[in-house]
Amino acid sequence: MPYYDYQCDTCGPFTELGSMATFDQPCACPDCGASARRVLLQAPILANMDKARRTAFATNERAAHEPKSTRSHGPGCGCCSGKKKPSRTLHRPDGSKSFPTARPWMISH
Numbered sequence: 001m002p003y004y005d006y007q008c009d010t011c012g013p014f015t016e017l018g019s020m021a022t023f024d025q026p027c028a029c030p031d032c033g034a035s036a037r038r039v040l041l042q043a044p045i046l047a048n049m050d051k052a053r054r055t056a057f058a059t060n061e062r063a064a065h066e067p068k069s070t071r072s073h074g075p076g077c078g079c080c081s082g083k084k085k086p087s088r089t090l091h092r093p094d095g096s097k098s099f100p101t102a103r104p105w106m107i108s109h
Contacts, residue, residue: 002020009036
């Protein structure tokens with residue numbers, strides 16, 4: 001069961017343990033017994049969470065509305081960036097071609 005913060009008009013703020021089914025209902029003040037409304041006095045404690053858990057939460061949140069694309073080859077890829085890959089063919093002045101970076105041990109035809 002989670003802790004909820006309440007504000008008593010007479011005694012001030014207090015924290016009580018309550019069920020999730022009654023999160024929006026007022027609670028009796030432990031000092032004076034008056035009905036106190038629920039308030040949000042502090043943010044959820046996420047700063048004390050370890051990095052791996054924060055990363056997992058962020059990944060789950062991102063995956064909820066941004067599914068991971070299978071076409072993520074990165075910048076400069078030839079298939080989806082629209083850029084043409086530079087040719088690795090070496091054109092000589094006599095019209096012959098060679099591929100010096102591909103397989104230098106092979107003889108070109």
